[in-house]
Amino acid sequence: MSSTSPAPLDSSPYLLAARGERPPHTPVWFMRQAGRALPEYRAAREGTTMLESCMRPDLVVEITLQPVRRYGVDAAIYFSDIVAPLKFAGYDVEIKPGVGPVVADPIRDAAGVAAVRPVTPSDVPYTTESVQQLVSELGGTPLIGFAGAPFTVASYLVEGGPSKDFAKTKAMMHGNPELWHALADRLADVAIAYLSVQVEAGASAIQLFDSWAGGLSPRDYERFVQPHSAKVFDAIASYGVPRVHFGVNTGELLGLMSAAGADVVGVDWRVPLDEAVRRITAAGAGPKPVQGNLDPALLFAGWDAIEPEIDRILEEGKAAPGHIFNLGHGVPPDADPEVLARVAKYVRSKSTARPVVGAE
Ligand code: 1CP
Numbered sequence: 001m002s003s004t005s006p007a008p009l010d011s012s013p014y015l016l017a018a019r020g021e022r023p024p025h026t027p028v029w030f031m032r033q034a035g036r037a038l039p040e041y042r043a044a045r046e047g048t049t050m051l052e053s054c055m056r057p058d059l060v061v062e063i064t065l066q067p068v069r070r071y072g073v074d075a076a077i078y079f080s081d082i083v084a085p086l087k088f089a090g091y092d093v094e095i096k097p098g099v100g101p102v103v104a105d106p107i108r109d110a111a112g113v114a115a116v117r118p119v120t121p122s123d124v125p126y127t128t129e130s131v132q133q134l135v136s137e138l139g140g141t142p143l144i145g146f147a148g149a150p151f152t153v154a155s156y157l158v159e160g161g162p163s164k165d166f167a168k169t170k171a172m173m174h175g176n177p178e179l180w181h182a183l184a185d186r187l188a189d190v191a192i193a194y195l196s197v198q199v200e201a202g203a204s205a206i207q208l209f210d211s212w213a214g215g216l217s218p219r220d221y222e223r224f225v226q227p228h229s230a231k232v233f234d235a236i237a238s239y240g241v242p243r244v245h246f247g248v249n250t251g252e253l254l255g256l257m258s259a260a261g262a263d264v265v266g267v268d269w270r271v272p273l274d275e276a277v278r279r280i281t282a283a284g285a286g287p288k289p290v291q292g293n294l295d296p297a298l299l300f301a302g303w304d305a306i307e308p309e310i311d312r313i314l315e316e317g318k319a320a321p322g323h324i325f326n327l328g329h330g331v332p333p334d335a336d337p338e339v340l341a342r343v344a345k346y347v348r349s350k351s352t353a354r355p356v357v358g359a360e
Contacts, residue, residue, distance in 0.1 A: 014075040014142050018242035020321035027074035028347040032330030033067035034079050050095040054084045060130040071344040075142050082148025085119045085194040106160035116186045118193035131201035145198030149210035150187035150228040166215050173224045184228040192235040199239045207244040214249025226260050233261025255283025269295035269328030274319035289322030296327045299335045
């Protein structure tokens, strides 16, 4: 990380794989790699709320670097949250420990939508400062910037907090489509603004999290969500950084999410990566690099169960033009950091086994 001659970022395994090439080893990082699974994270965060800590460059830099040091992963992800830019722009949202994002006054009408506005760089000097400092400290390890996709962020604002069925959000989509589209359009602008600040400060790639999109039918996704996520991807395209799109339980949506404009498609553990590549290709937008997809539950199953799963995933990942190894969703808070370190080391020890020299 702080070696005297850091590898140029462009030849980092993460960025090569994200661009559809085969680096010497399959790159690995973990969604939610910073966080409660790490004792050093709990120590750093003590006495500071989640969203306050996102406004402190000293904490953001330290917490972002912790998993890179601990696991030797091939990418860092900027420490923030999908609702952070709303808070930074003055919106009344909190992150309740053990629960997640909550809003006191869920959005029900046009006045509620009008209260949502994008951050501007002057709202978030700490974001710019944190990203710049991270990029310089990370050397040849890329920093991933991220934002929440319009649907997933809207689900918190409309439901008032985490939800299992998204009943109020779906009711708004179908019962008042105009209001829904106005809200989703504003949230697309929020994501565009927050991603732009991160990329302009030096982030090498972006990931748009639509974690809960899998709760929607393909028909609803296409009508109510895809145009807004596509707006985000289009707006970021000119930066030329890889754009990754991820959601949980999105097997039926992989083609549509890819077609929204992703360069790399994140896959959860339910669909094997080779099948995911088939679905992405069948949608007419692929083949594309994929990211995933070890079931986080396997982290608790013992190494004898984990190793063959990693081997299988690496094999299936060869169907894609590039493969970034990850979990199928975030690191569970009670995961053992030693196991994650072993997963990262094992993935990095395996060659990608496909000759690249002279290949088209
Ligand atoms: O006090 C704490 O430690 C709070 C736990 C926590 C953390 C560490 C929350 C609350 N957010 C975060 C950081 C975070 N959130 C990161 C950066 C760290 C990293 O990845 O290493 C990222 C990328 C997120 C993104 C995020 N927040 C998503 C998308 C990714 C995913 O896991 O699906 C979502 C859905 C959220 C909402 C959210 N924020 C926090 C929680 C507990 C939740 C989920 C709540 C729910 O179940 O609905």
